[in-house]
Amino acid sequence: MTVTIKTLNDLVRPPTAADSPMATQEYFVNMGPQHPIAHGSLRLVLRLDGETVRQVIPVPGFVHRGLEKMAEHLNPRQIIHLTDRMDYLSALMNNWAFSKTVEKAAGIATSARIETIRTLMAELQRLQSHVLWWGVLGMDLGALTAFLYGFRDREIIGRLFEETIGARLTMNYIQPGGVMYDIRADFAAKVKELIKYLTRVIGEYDILLSGNAILQERLRRIGILSAERALSLGCTGPVLRGSGVPYDLRKVEPYGVYDKVEFDVVIGTQGDCWDRYCVRIEEMRQSIRIVEQLIDAVPEGPHMVMKFGAKIKIPEGMHYGHLETARGVLGVLLVSDGKSDAPQRVHFRSPNFNNLWAITAIAPGWRIADIIAIQSSLDLVIPDIDR
Amino acid sequence: MDGQALVQAVIGLGLGARNREKVDRPALEVSPENLPALAKRLRQDPALAFDMLLDHTAIDWLAEGVFELVYNLYSTVHGHHLMVTTRVPRGSPVVPTVSDIWEIAQWQEREVFDLFGVQYDGHPDLRRLFLEDDWPGFPLRKDYTDEDMLRLPK
Amino acid sequence: MGLMTILAAAGPWPVKTVAARAADALPGSLWLSVAYMAIALLAVAGLVAVLGMGLIYFERKVSGHFQCRLGPMRVGPHGILQTVADTVKLLIKEDIIPQKADQAMHLVAPMFSMAATVLVLAVLPYSPVLQIADVNIGVLYVTAVSGLGVIGILLGGWSSNNKWSLIGAMRAAAQIISYEISATLALLAVVLFAGTLSLAGIVQSQADGWWIWRAPGVGLLAFIIYIIASTAEINRTPFDIPEGESELTAGFHTEYSGLRFSFFFLAEFINMFVVAALTATLFLGGWMPFMIGGLETFNGVMALVPPSLWFLLKTAALVFVLMWFRWTFPRLRVDQMMRLEWKFLLPIGFVNLTAAAVLVLFNAYFFSGR
Numbered sequence: 001m002t003v004t005i006k007t008l009n010d011l012v013r014p015p016t017a018a019d020s021p022m023a024t025q026e027y028f029v030n031m032g033p034q035h036p037i038a039h040g041s042l043r044l045v046l047r048l049d050g051e052t053v054r055q056v057i058p059v060p061g062f063v064h065r066g067l068e069k070m071a072e073h074l075n076p077r078q079i080i081h082l083t084d085r086m087d088y089l090s091a092l093m094n095n096w097a098f099s100k101t102v103e104k105a106a107g108i109a110t111s112a113r114i115e116t117i118r119t120l121m122a123e124l125q126r127l128q129s130h131v132l133w134w135g136v137l138g139m140d141l142g143a144l145t146a147f148l149y150g151f152r153d154r155e156i157i158g159r160l161f162e163e164t165i166g167a168r169l170t171m172n173y174i175q176p177g178g179v180m181y182d183i184r185a186d187f188a189a190k191v192k193e194l195i196k197y198l199t200r201v202i203g204e205y206d207i208l209l210s211g212n213a214i215l216q217e218r219l220r221r222i223g224i225l226s227a228e229r230a231l232s233l234g235c236t237g238p239v240l241r242g243s244g245v246p247y248d249l250r251k252v253e254p255y256g257v258y259d260k261v262e263f264d265v266v267i268g269t270q271g272d273c274w275d276r277y278c279v280r281i282e283e284m285r286q287s288i289r290i291v292e293q294l295i296d297a298v299p300e301g302p303h304m305v306m307k308f309g310a311k312i313k314i315p316e317g318m319h320y321g322h323l324e325t326a327r328g329v330l331g332v333l334l335v336s337d338g339k340s341d342a343p344q345r346v347h348f349r350s351p352n353f354n355n356l357w358a359i360t361a362i363a364p365g366w367r368i369a370d371i372i373a374i375q376s377s378l379d380l381v382i383p384d385i386d387r
Numbered sequence: 388m389d390g391q392a393l394v395q396a397v398i399g400l401g402l403g404a405r406n407r408e409k410v411d412r413p414a415l416e417v418s419p420e421n422l423p424a425l426a427k428r429l430r431q432d433p434a435l436a437f438d439m440l441l442d443h444t445a446i447d448w449l450a451e452g453v454f455e456l457v458y459n460l461y462s463t464v465h466g467h468h469l470m471v472t473t474r475v476p477r478g479s480p481v482v483p484t485v486s487d488i489w490e491i492a493q494w495q496e497r498e499v500f501d502l503f504g505v506q507y508d509g510h511p512d513l514r515r516l517f518l519e520d521d522w523p524g525f526p527l528r529k530d531y532t533d534e535d536m537l538r539l540p541k
Numbered sequence: 542m543g544l545m546t547i548l549a550a551a552g553p554w555p556v557k558t559v560a561a562r563a564a565d566a567l568p569g570s571l572w573l574s575v576a577y578m579a580i581a582l583l584a585v586a587g588l589v590a591v592l593g594m595g596l597i598y599f600e601r602k603v604s605g606h607f608q609c610r611l612g613p614m615r616v617g618p619h620g621i622l623q624t625v626a627d628t629v630k631l632l633i634k635e636d637i638i639p640q641k642a643d644q645a646m647h648l649v650a651p652m653f654s655m656a657a658t659v660l661v662l663a664v665l666p667y668s669p670v671l672q673i674a675d676v677n678i679g680v681l682y683v684t685a686v687s688g689l690g691v692i693g694i695l696l697g698g699w700s701s702n703n704k705w706s707l708i709g710a711m712r713a714a715a716q717i718i719s720y721e722i723s724a725t726l727a728l729l730a731v732v733l734f735a736g737t738l739s740l741a742g743i744v745q746s747q748a749d750g751w752w753i754w755r756a757p758g759v760g761l762l763a764f765i766i767y768i769i770a771s772t773a774e775i776n777r778t779p780f781d782i783p784e785g786e787s788e789l790t791a792g793f794h795t796e797y798s799g800l801r802f803s804f805f806f807l808a809e810f811i812n813m814f815v816v817a818a819l820t821a822t823l824f825l826g827g828w829m830p831f832m833i834g835g836l837e838t839f840n841g842v843m844a845l846v847p848p849s850l851w852f853l854l855k856t857a858a859l860v861f862v863l864m865w866f867r868w869t870f871p872r873l874r875v876d877q878m879m880r881l882e883w884k885f886l887l888p889i890g891f892v893n894l895t896a897a898a899v900l901v902l903f904n905a906y907f908f909s910g911r
Contacts (some may be wrong), residue, residue: 029708052388207620214779217874217877320459357494
């Protein structure tokens with residue numbers, strides 16, 4: 001079997017006269033890696049015919065730090081540091097994904113308090129992530145004020161995290177065996193205040209952007225992704241749910257205390273950008289609902305069942321764990337040879353990496369401005385793509 | 388279908404699948420030649436209906452001289468998971484592509500090609516993904532050396 | 542009506558614009574004429590500088606407060622000197638011209654944008670005694686000259702040798718040329734009412750009431766169309782597609798830096814002022830105070846405020862509205878913007894113009910005559 005290996009230059013070639021029957025030329029432009037769309041360092045090579053996009057060639061790798069290679073030389077507690085830095089807007093959920101894989105592999109049982117705290121923190125972080133996504137979407141589409149409102153609210157939640165966890169971005173909080181620090185006595189009161197504030201403010205955001213005719217024109221019927229295509233393209237999270245597939249790991253394979261709280265899985269109907277937008281807005285409300293149910297019902301117990309210095313013994317074999325982050329399914333494949341502290345192989349099934357591929361399927365035929373809208377609605381965080 | 392019943396059902400299809408030990412979920416092993424046929428059957432059989440390729444990656448077993456390619460499948464219809472693995476020799480790692488069955492495989496296989504050097508026969512656009520097109524070597528291999536970028540702990 | 546013209550006529554010197562003085566002095570003494578022209582130039586240059594600094598500071602403060610933050614606070618009390626600092630920075634910045642750019646066009650492009658703006662500043666009636674030149678074809682002149690701005694954008698985008706700039710320039714050309722038509726149709730309605738193209742004459746014709754409410758419905762509709770079309774003319778959100786920040790980096794002025802970038806930048810802000818001033822002149826009575834027929838004490842108090850302050854207040858209110866648009870709305874896509882113009886604004890504008898003609902024919906105004 002001979003396999004041909006290509007390079008980027010093979011795809012990006014200067015246009016020739018034979019390209020289009022209307023005697024226009026197609027041309028290539030680079031969107032990124034440096035671009036005012038503050039998504040991160042992602043390079044999208046667009047093949048354009050006037051304003052219409054014919055092909056999108058994503059070129060990731062600008063934030064590739066080799067986390068998986070690093071993880072082969074670190075013990076599980078150290079790997080948690082690496083997971084923070086993938087999808088940094090869902091850092092706690094990344095921590096949790098790795099922790100739960102290690103706990104399942106090593107047979108560590110956690111307490112109900114630990115699981116409740118983890119669920120609470122994860123939902124608060126989901127709120128934080130979605131609020132920021134909303135702001136960035138507003139900025140991408142031209143409503144710059146939305147960006148500042150999104151960041152303001154992210155700061156408020158971040159301050160809450162800082163008081164308990166000590167960090168605002170790279171949390172390193174959920175470890176195998178529990179959480180690093182216990183929640184404080186005033187945590188519940190502060191969260192309740194936050195919920196009151198957020199409920200009011202999300203209503204305002206609905207009036208400001210969701211009800212705006214221009215925004216709806218920019219998002220409705222744009223970038224339609226059908227359910228079958230979304231499944232085949234490996235999309236998960238709000239992208240998949242916006243196309244109508246009710247796949248939410250919190251309901252399908254509950255972890256934490258998700259099976260003890262009531263919330264709805266939000267799905268869209270058409271799979272356009274507007275559906276993905278509405279799914280995330282409604283998910284914010286569902287997250288608030290979950291937090292309201294849990295905040296007064298945190299059971300007593302230890303916040304960490306293992307001693308910090310204790311070695312974690314992972315038996316030989318392949319172990320897999322996954323959970324639903326703000327952007328989709330984050331899976332962790334942990335391969336251990338049973339002897340050394342560091343795993344033989346760690347692989348992160350990152351949601352953003354798989355969601356990115358959808359843009360090559362959705363984009364052709366739309367205009368440049370629609371690519372921006374589509375990319376915003378996919379809600380990509382670049383370090384997660386590159387790891 | 389739950390774990391063991393699923394594995395037995397797929398083995399019973401007679402497409403060369405064997406049980407793969409030491410995995411915490413239903414897992415099979417198959418040889419590279421049988422992979423496309425098995426994958427197609429897994430996708431299209433209504434009792435199995437694995438419509439999502441959640442993950443595809445590789446593991447470098449330096450001591451045994453093989454790459455083990457891992458495919459994590461999920462069915463939204465039935466709600467069951469299955470892991471399919473295949474082994475290729477490190478010396479000439481060529482395996483047929485499954486990108487005609489699950490579109491996402493095209494992207495995931497490029498990542499494995501970029502980081503391990505596994506070549507996919509029939510892949511429509513096999514290029515490196517994260518690294519430059521002319522990068523020497525494949526970083527996630529256990530025997531990868533790079534004086535500037537890689538310093539292993541003693 | 543009578544109060545303002547009476548006041549003006551009773552002043553110690555005759556009301557005569559600088560341009561008129563220059564023209565009168567020309568056959569007699571060349572130097573006097575040139576002196577008057579120099580005064581006019583200085584006045585416009587001063588206006589540009591002051592307006593530029595004021596408007597940019599205003600925008601930063603307004604945008605800051607909309608975004609729940611304070612805006613510039615450090616440079617000078619409440620950040621008043623911020624724009625001075627920014628101007629100094631822009632002036633001493635390196636002027637970069639890309640190597641493969643079309644050098645001559647690249648140098649000249651910002652001048653066109655600036656020229657278009659400045660030429661209109663010269664004909665606005667700031668008060669009954671303050672007007673640099675009163676062209677008797679005022680509205681026609683304004684429409685023609687503001688079209689020069691497109692050339693600046695097109696040249697800038699083309700000469701930069703940058704695909705993104707080119708896309709921005711092409712979009713700008715389509716946008717500005719389309720919306721000029723709607724803007725002109727709205728202006729024509731007012732010209733029909735006033736019976737004159739001269740801007741000073743249009744202001745005088747509003748002595749019985751501002752055209753926005755004196756012409757039943759038609760004036761208001763023309764005002765709305767004019768505001769929308771003008772926002773598109775000056776490339777402000779929701780029509781800032783040519784420099785769509787999140788798409789095209791900075792659109793047609795990506796490759797500009799230093800002084801010549803500041804020309805584009807200033808031109809945009811002063812365009813905003815010009816548009817607001819024109820709207821105020823045509824629809825809101827220019828320098829005329831707000832009076833209600835019959836309330837003599839109220840009118841007396843209103844007349845105490847100097848007319849130039851009235852002009853400034855009305856213009857400032859409209860500038861605030863334009864800034865409000867920018868910081869609230871997302872931006873339209875190119876084809877949506879074109880569709881808005883050609884399929885909505887233009888037909889409405891035509892119908893409005895016909896209705897205006899009918900109004901004029903039957904003299905069917907509110908508060909007519911006194």
